[in-house]
Amino acid sequence: MLSRFGKWAVALVVLTLACGHAMADDTLAKVKAAGKIAAGVKNDYRPWGFLDPSGQIVGMEVDLAKDIAKRLGVELQLVPVVAANRMEFLTQGNIDMIIATMSDTPERRKVVGMIEPQYYASATNVLAPKSAHLHAWTDLTGKKVCGVQGAFYNRGVEQKYQADIVSFAGVPDALKALQAGTCIAFVYDDTFIQSTLSAKDPQWADYEMPLKSEDPQPWAIGVRLDDVNGPFGQFLSKTSEEWHRTGYLIDLEKKWGITPSPFLVEMHNKYAAK
Amino acid sequence: MTIVEAFKHLNDAYGINLSIVYDPFDRERFVHGFLMTLLLSIVSMALSIVIGLVGAWLLGGRSRLLKGATTGFVEAFRNTPPLIQLLFFFFAVSPFLPGAVNSAGQVTPLIGGVGWAIISLSLYAGALNVEIFRSGLEAVPSATREAAESLGYTRLQAFRHVVFPLAFRISLSALNNNMVNLIKTTTLAYAIGVPELLYASAAIWSESLNVREMMLVMLATYLLLIAGYTGIMNRVERALRMPGTDV
Amino acid sequence: MFETKLTARGVAIAFAAAAFVAAVSLAHAETASPAAASILSLVVKWLPLIFTGFLLNLLVSVLSMAIGTVAGVPLGLAQIARHRVVQRCASAVTQFTRNAPWLVLLFLTMFLLPFQFRLFGQSIPFPAWIKAVIGLAIPVMGNVSEIVRGGVLSIPRAQWESAESLAFSPTQTVFKIILPQALKRMLPPWMNLYAILAMATPLIAIVGVQDGLTDVRGALVAENRTDLLLPLYATLLAMFFIYCYPIAMATRALERRAEVKF
Incomplete structure (x- = not known):
């Protein structure tokens, strides 16, 4: 059974590596x-x-x-x-x-x-409930922080501040998880966080963007x-x-x-x- | 040249980026992902078997209400998509449950992503197990049970010592199929941010940008995991073979 | 008779439970915000979009099933071929496609198949949802192959032998004698597979195809209301239940009939 799988895995490797990306036109x-x-x-x-x-x-x-x-x-x-x-x-x-x-x-x-x-340009920041009293990035150490899969800063925040990133496929899922208390903060683009907060939606009334934006990058x-x-x-x-x-x-x-x-x-x- | 250097070279020279070998951060994530998949699989298997047994026992009981409730549970979970069940639990049900208050004064849910994944997977696989055990129990001739009862066994004793062992053996191959499916279904936990194997692989390929390599490594890992499980279960099935029957 | 009554009660209870969940979420919403009365109207507002997305789920399931079956039947027959190499290859492909997680296969086809094919200088577009159809058809193929193999092997050897003694060729035996009988036994597991496939289609949302699940999530983002979570997810669950439950009933009815016959 195992060797059969092995052979097919090798065939698959060859096949997919042969699948070119070339779109030369x-x-x-x-x-x-x-x-x-x-x-x-x-x-x-x-x-x-x-x-x-x-x-x-x-x-x-x-x-x-x-x-x-x-x-x-x-x-x-x-x-x-x-x-x-x-x-x-x-x-x-x-x-x-x-x-x-x-x-x-x-x-x-x-x-x-x-x-x-x-x-356009944005930097990295977090959306967090005011009750979490976050003041510095280092406050995230060892805490669960929601994020979105594929965001380039996830790795940096995880390595630099030892935060435990729980990342979701989309923003809404991450926000729901934040509201549910699954994580202490949501790490994302400051542009998005700002526009979420400035919409004056009552469900974000007790949330803030407490940290100093980091790592500005143009879009x-x-x-x-x-x-x-x-x-x-x-x-x-x-x-x-x-x-x-x-x-x-x-x-x-x-x-x-x-x-x-x-x-x-x-x-x-x-x-x-x- | 060390192995690490060799794989770095493979990336630089040929563009085959197996970062899980040379990058300790990626490697640790991958190993953790694998262990999480194992954890989800094993715990959900155990719970789903318990659910299956309890459900099958209730279906064979006398209470009409319990029978109806069990049937309702089985039908509801068998006939709706497991992914939506999981999202339903994690996003829609979870906020209604009481939470604990952490040191920051924040209300955090008692059950996290891993917990919901286990609950959801166990309920889904458990609903299927109810059916599997029920048909296993039905396959045990009633004469066998009657014979046991005529030897002075109570209903529970006859069930425990005679009917159940037979039924379990009859159900074993269908149960194994379902458990293999359960291992495969643990990938859904990806959708609620549980860092299992698929999640870890996706995180690695979207940051190290090595989709093809990671995809293959991940696929091979799942196939090995399932081959390992079926290998063990084939032995178990052979060891439990009942002479003189098909099973 | 007893059996059908029992299932009917089960369904009634399942629906009652769904209604209860809906009622609880409505009641909760009532206390949570004054605009709660409109929750039903919000569900109604998004219903057409969600239903359209759900129809795409069904379309994907039908196409994947068709492709998977067409590919799986010859594969299953090859699994019982006399030729050693053919038989080995067929069973390896079957094992591989049956054992890989569906979601992983979807990621694989989504990311590794090109979105365009070049054929005789023409480029043929290959949109994401068609790739999803193929991604789901792969495990269907493996499972159909096993169903065919199991179905054919379940026909007693005596049937083969008597066909041979009546001077049927092996091909004739398979198509004229064995398959027609095996079909009856293959139908229930095949239908069961279809139901499993239909319920796997929301996975395509994870790889970026806009289906019913995507629409539910889109609606949740657009309305941005926590109290909509339960009702909207429950709506989609109910759509799948209404579609899949009759299939499950029919499958069981067929299984029971087959049991009596053989």
Whole structure:
């Protein structure tokens, strides 16, 4: 029995390693020919990407994806992704780009192309009940902290502060677990925590963002590695620059009721001056 | 060159990233994941067998109310998705239960993710076990029980010493199938953040970005685990063979 | 007769329990917030979306079952082939596909299959939900293979021998004599497998396909209300129960009939 499994495991290894990722064509040409572009977006990250009752995904990042499709004159297909699967979806060709609150990190640059200038930025912080009286990151040592699978800072928080991260596939699950008291805090992007708190929802009235935000990282549109310096990457790069210059991102932030981010103001000033 | 260096080289030169070998953090996570899967499997197996026995006993009893309740339990758990049962317990039921207050004055649930995973898996597999043991009991000829009772055994004694051992042996192969399924079903605990094997593997591949390698390592580990279980159970079945019968 | 009465009562109790859970959650909501009366209306509001998602679950289950069966029948027959190599390979594939956890196989197909196939210069899209169908069809194939093997082997040897003495070829024997008889015995476990598959379909939500479970969670995010958790999850559980329970009843009825016959 065992050796049989062994043989098949070896065959499987060979098979899957042979499965290439290669999608060598230029995505821009492909998208235009197909008349359709697929964007990976969040559907659990209010108000950047979330579901409305008709089942549509809406939000600030969805607006960005719509703008890109409009500029290309193609139809937009939205594909909901989570942190743990978005890069596979991109490399395997399910989507053409990621606009899903993805932080630009060196580790990830090995796998996906990051479009510059980045369109947003966030840092790491925690959402915690006021009663937990957290003051410093080191207060998390040895405590259970909820998180979301695939977030790049999970490992850092676990290693640096010896927190015990309990991570879930999606944000709602992690929030429910926090409310249920499964963990003492929820570690996530400060942008999300801020907008959750500022919505003045009574269920978060007794919660706070008590720590100093750490590890600020810009969010980038992700494309396949071959695309980043190709026509598709250049097109997106120009688009993103224009978003900053015209103040489009700042307008969207207002439209979705997001607390103004200093990053956008700084970027707007930088590109408007050019 | 040490093994660790060899695997680092494998990554740098060939892009085959087996981080669980050279990275102590990833290795520890993987080993913990494996142990958690073992824990979930063993505890849920034991509880589900107890549930199955109690349920089958109740079904054979006299109380109509208990029979009806048992049937209702079995049908409800057999005919709904185990994943949604688990989420239902963990997210929807858990907040209604009283909690304990921790040192920070926070109300924390008495039952955590691991606890709910065990409860949910045990109830699901237990509901199936009720059916398995019931049909095992039905397969024991009533003449056998009557013979035992005519020898002066009480109903409970006849059950314990005669009917049950026979029924258990008859049920064993169906029970084993269900237990293999239970081992496979422990992967669902991933959905509520229990750090079992799948969770650990997913955490590793989404941070070390080595999906293919981890996927294969994980698959091989599950297959070995199940091969190990069936290997042991085949021996048990052979040891418990009843001469002169099919089983 | 006694049996059916008992099950009917069981169902009544199961429904009563569901109603109780719903009532408790409503009552709890009533005390928790003044807007609680609208909880029912919120469930109704999201019901169409959840039901549409549930239909995708059913579609996936039907397609996976079809593919898994078409692939599993020859595999099962190969398991009892006389040819040693064919037989060994078939049983290895069967063991492998039966023993791997379903969720792991789903992850495998989801992440490792490409989303596009190139065939004669044409690229054929291969969307996520179709990959999910394949991911679920793999374990179905292994299980169908075992069902076929078990079904065929359950036919007494004498049937083979008498067919041979009547000058049937082995192929004829399988298709004209053995399979028609084995089919009756294979049907109940096959239906049982289908019910298990239908109940496994919410797993596709974990790998990112938008099914009924995704919709429930989406609704929970959009409404952002803790008191909706119980009713919405219970709604989805009820949908599956209403679909799967009749299948389970029919399976048992068939099993009982088969018991009487043989």
